[in-house]
Amino acid sequence: MLAMKITIFGKGNMGQAIGHNFEEAGNTVEYYGSHDHATDLGQIVIMAVPYPALKSLATQYANELVGKIVVDITNPLNFDTWDELVVPADGSAAQQLQEQLGQSTVLKAFNTNFAATLKSGKNGDQTTTVLVAGNDQAAKDTFSDALKGSPLTVVDAGALKRAREMEAMGFLQMTLAANKKISWNGGWNLIHG
Template structure:
């Protein structure tokens, strides 16, 4: 099993902690402290604007780790656009800032409630889409969720983070506009 460090202590962090622990992993949640020990897999369960501070504080400690970006880089003032280049993604920006890590994009198309219940709208099993360039990192990520009750599907290279972020953005807009519930979202049927 893996050691998982989750930056953040909110709903997403709590739901992820429960799923990873259910799968037999050791998990620690990290708040604003600047001296935390990091596990094999490090999850950024914080608003996108908080990522720069984490990278600046922990850049050396993150070297060699699997870093999972779950952010949706929204303009929270207008709620009408993503704040990353149209041909890029938050995950790509993080990968540039952390060249000695294996950055994955995952969980941003899942709501905390669907991670907690393992169901989307009480209908579909919750599926985690993961994008990244390192096959070994994706295998370790998937293995750490084995036994969690979540399905994992490889969405391709880190370039696919752009589409995952657009999907996450759309899902958030629908939920905020009360078109779907926070227990709803997108399901994947095979």
């Protein structure tokens, strides 16, 4: 595999944990915060920001994102109530982003993972599973290839419309952790039987 340049918008726990895995796989990673000005974006661009920041970030960098693989990690929940998703029931944040960035390829990934399980590569005693959804198979393959050599297992979850279910899973996982039903070191995983 050829090493790639990965751009991550977001310097928080998720951005750092995701970047760690791309670095483990031999890629170069650049991080940008909300006040930084990004130039020369990588082939894969990770949007490791809260959902409310997604639209403005995509607007700001629309020209630079043309032709890029853009990975949306957000869970579009109502952060005031923690009791609902704020996208239409038949849509997703990722689908909204794809509509906004018509000349980019949007993938949904990492939203069903917590930073701790990404950082350690383990979910309990199992390897951490990263689900990825998107309409472009070549982009999903590129994404998976960029993580080969990391401790993560990438599973193709299907077309971008599967982001609806992934966001619902991510939302449920976050509410379970916030209500102390699970820890922030746990979460969903696939067991290949």
